[in-house]
Amino acid sequence: MTDLSHRFTHDSVGRALDLVGERWSLLILREAFFGVRRYGEFARNLSIPRPTLSARLKTLVDAGVLDRVDPVPEYVLTRAGRDLFGAVVTLMQWGDEHLAGPAGPPIRLRHKDCGEIAGTYVACGHCGGAIATGNVTPEPGPGFR
Template sequence: METRRIDPVNCSVARALSVVGERWSLLIVREALDGARRFGEFHSRLGIARNLLATRLETLVTAGVMRRVPYQEPGDRQRFAYELTEQGRALRPTLVALLEWGDTYLADPQGPSVVVRHRPVDDAISCDEPVKVILECAAGHGHLAPEDVCRTPGPGARFVESS
């Protein structure tokens, strides 16, 4: 019996992982979301090897996740910092999802070390309550369980035959 499945290689998850799936990449993005901007900050916060940090930053810049911006502190020469683009900041839900999963299943006995809260950068409306990632469909059904969703072919789907 032959069945037709969505080609697992032509998939946005695989493409996403080819950009942010290397070791350290998501941790660099996490630190950037937490305010790190300079080479030395990423290096000392993460303990990543310097050469690897350099190539990761380059990869992330090339992929459009980060941007290399010149800065100059008073009495110092011009240097470069790295900041997230909109594309990079859009990884926040992915990182919150990973954080939540780690908190739930691999937590420190004392509880989570980080809680994500509803607190904007500017002082717009907020409540400081913990934030969770939830699955919600376009019809407004929220808090879907993982079993309540399934993958279906989209407009760019390709198929493969399989036994």
């Protein structure tokens, strides 16, 4: 087996967490996924301190996750931002399963195509099979050092 110990300092998970792994950044993204666009709406919905909101929005814009659209400033998800939806929904589903109170999850996502409550899983883009810890093998990628 190839030594992959370098992954702890140069991996994509670490780089992604540096950008969106902070609580407020994920909550801003959640709000954006559900249609929030304006600064005041983010501030109201999240009860986030305004200096923190400004800093997080700037970071997400600078990283290309959100676009700031003028003249009335709105924050719109970019393709990179929309690509985070699956990760946030999977994290939400994990919280629903393992952290929800006795009343159950506070929000459910209904799938418009089939009308059922959506459940997510990570699947192989080639064969459609589920991806789990026991059926994948890490190997060096093109960015391996």
